[in-house]
Amino acid sequence: MSDQRLNTALGRIAAALDRIEQVAGRPLPDAELDNTSVAELAALQERHAKLKEEATIALSALDAVLARASAEARS
Numbered sequence: 205m206s207d208q209r210l211n212t213a214l215g216r217i218a219a220a221l222d223r224i225e226q227v228a229g230r231p232l233p234d235a236e237l238d239n240t241s242v243a244e245l246a247a248l249q250e251r252h253a254k255l256k257e258e259a260t261i262a263l264s265a266l267d268a269v270l271a272r273a274s275a276e277a278r279s
Contacts, residue, residue: 210270214263221259228252 228249 217259217263221256224252
C-alpha cells in the first residue's frame with residue numbers, strides 16, 4: 205500500500221473514531237431506561253472501549269511497520 209493510500213486510510217479511521225466518540229458522549233434521551241437497556245448500554249460501552257484499544261494497538265503496529273519500511277528504503 206502506498207504511503208498516500210495508507211495515510212488516507214489512517215485519516216479515515218481517525219475520523220470514524222472521532223465520530224463514534226462524539227455520539228458516545230451525547231446524553232441519552234429522556235426516556236426512562238429499563239434494566240435491559242442499562243445492561244445493553246454498559247455492554248456497548250465496554251465493547252467500544254475494547255475496540256478503541258485494539259484499534260490503537262493495530263495503528264501502533266502499523267506505524268512500526270511503516271517506520272521499518274521507510275528505514276529499509278533509505279538504506
